[in-house]
Amino acid sequence: MPPARPAVHLTPVDTWMNDPNGLFLRDGRWHAFYQNNPVGSAWGHMSWRHAVSDDLLTWTDLGVAIPEEDGTAIFSGSVVHDSRNTSGLAPAGGPGPLVAIYTGNVSTGDPAQHGPQVQNLAVSTDDGATWVKYVGNPVLDRGSTDFRDPQVLRHEPTGRWVMVTVEAQDHEVLLHTSVDLVHWEHASTYRDDRLDGIWECPDLVPLDAAHPEGAWLLIVSTNPHGPAGGSGTWGVPGTFDGTAFTATDAPQPLDHGPDHYAAVSFWGVDGAPLVMPWASNWDYARHAPTWPWRGTMGLARTVALEPADDGPRRLVLIPVLPAAPRPPEGPRLDPGAVHVLRLPLPPAGAAWELATPDRVELRLERTAQDTLVMRRAESALPALADDGRPKPGRPVFGDRTRTLPIPVDGERDELVLALDGCVAELLVARRDQGASPTGPMATMLFFPAEGAWELRRDW
Incomplete structure (x- = not known):
């Protein structure tokens, strides 16, 4: 499917x-x-x-x-x-x-x-x-x-x-x-x-x-x-x-x-x-x-x-979001719905995980005190040829399974995660920015296994 x-x-x-x-x-x-x-x-x-x-x-x-x-x-x-x-x-x-x-x-x-x-x-x-x-x-x-x-x-x-x-x-x-x-x-x-x-x-x-x-x-x-x-x-x-x-x-x-x-x-x-x-x-x-x-x-x-007081100025994005970010209401998420979630930064070495029943599909991982990456599982669905037939042995993503590290400020930043079908868009935003947050972004496709999604902490 x-x-x-x-x-x-x-x-x-x-x-x-x-x-x-x-x-x-x-x-x-x-x-x-x-x-x-x-x-x-x-x-x-x-x-x-x-x-x-x-x-x-x-x-x-x-x-x-x-x-x-x-x-x-x-x-x-x-x-x-x-x-x-x-x-x-x-x-x-x-x-x-x-x-x-x-x-x-x-x-x-x-x-x-x-x-x-x-x-x-x-x-x-x-x-x-x-x-x-x-x-x-x-x-x-x-x-x-x-x-x-x-x-x-x-x-x-x-x-x-x-x-x-x-x-x-x-x-x-x-x-x-x-x-x-x-x-x-x-x-x-x-x-x-x-x-x-x-x-x-x-x-x-x-x-x-x-x-x-x-x-x-x-x-x-x-x-x-x-x-x-x-x-x-x-x-x-x-x-x-x-x-x-x-x-x-x-x-x-x-x-x-x-x-x-x-x-x-x-x-x-x-x-x-x-x-x-x-x-x-x-x-x-x-x-x-x-x-x-x-x-x-x-x-x-x-x-x-x-603006920057010293050093290079940073490019930031303000995405057009389908709804104001909000905290998740519980661990269960409907894969067929659009979600815009406001999440606290995980501690260093920890992550938020989006999982289907059999595996973790996405990890929002604090890799160090001042960086964060989003990682994805290899597609649960087979790679397809031009005519829609499976290509045995051909992974979809190969080694493209993580984002570039994103600088984060543990005192000021939070995460906004937009999930829509097979698209995940992550925004690292300041906590006090309200309904129109701004910051660096990371865009990632993922093709998960069937089943309900669960959003959980690993700390």
Whole structure:
């Protein structure tokens, strides 16, 4: 029996999902597109599928929005509202179009090889219900097979659009600028020897949108060499002048867990950026035992930079939770329900345990006086092939069974644990923060054995 489908996380109906794309807020409604194989449960035939929500927790599927077509797959990208119609892609005098900027991956006929990767546009004048690909595509072509994942922002001080992309194999973030979303000029290149692996899904966001001359955050996902191994997401604090990004602090994990990748921000949000990740890891995403649906997004979360009296500032997250955290009412938990639990830190060397009748599924373990990790059991369900058949001898998680250690303060911190189907999200928060706690997070999938859950102390 497959694990419970998450109730308050965006999941595909019955096909494959990976990176979130084109996230935006418009007229009070949240829109999310994502990488989707509309005809199967494994990666392939990449298209954008569309879902909407009024609260970031309950999602309605609207089907495929921008399909693979004529040998060009629709890889990751973003959506902006061109409110001034700088592109001229909507009738004059109207509210301006929504413009999707995405990577077109041109087929070589060999599924094992990327073809040329170019940046394309699609346009919607009906709030994202239908999209028309721009007849002048591509709008940016470097003759590269690893030039992808455009995230576009508006930099008002310079009056220009900024496109952030990667040369994935070269460890480069490229910044291009434009006055009209159609004609682009290279502005600068950012390199950082502290980040290894293939770079993907960059984003550049002001941590205080009202003061764009202040702190910015460059988000980069890497595979492998993520914070917890395999694929993962990093944040690099710095400054941005409309042309070039300059790092001011070392890269930090955006999430300490193994199941947080390709996080990008929502367009149209005032204040601190709100991001949403894909909650999986390329080490095992194709073998998840949830067939025929595969993949889930993590909870949306606001990103902030915590002030520091001395030393580096710490990235902290404010997740959109389905309910205010509360202490558990007893040891028994319904696996089919959503739980948001407030828990005291365990003593050093001790742990909270989430157990099914036969084994411990998750441990929130105080590994030392000032660190905590979440550990999971290997999946109780077998790894599955693309067609849903078991793969004997193939573990699902392999050695990806723990989070990166999270610093904790025994005098000030507590734990908030959100459990929803096969997704566990851990927040290390200050005890006095009320219903909207903030702190470092760790996101982790788990595929438990059947039976009721029991939450218990081992001290």
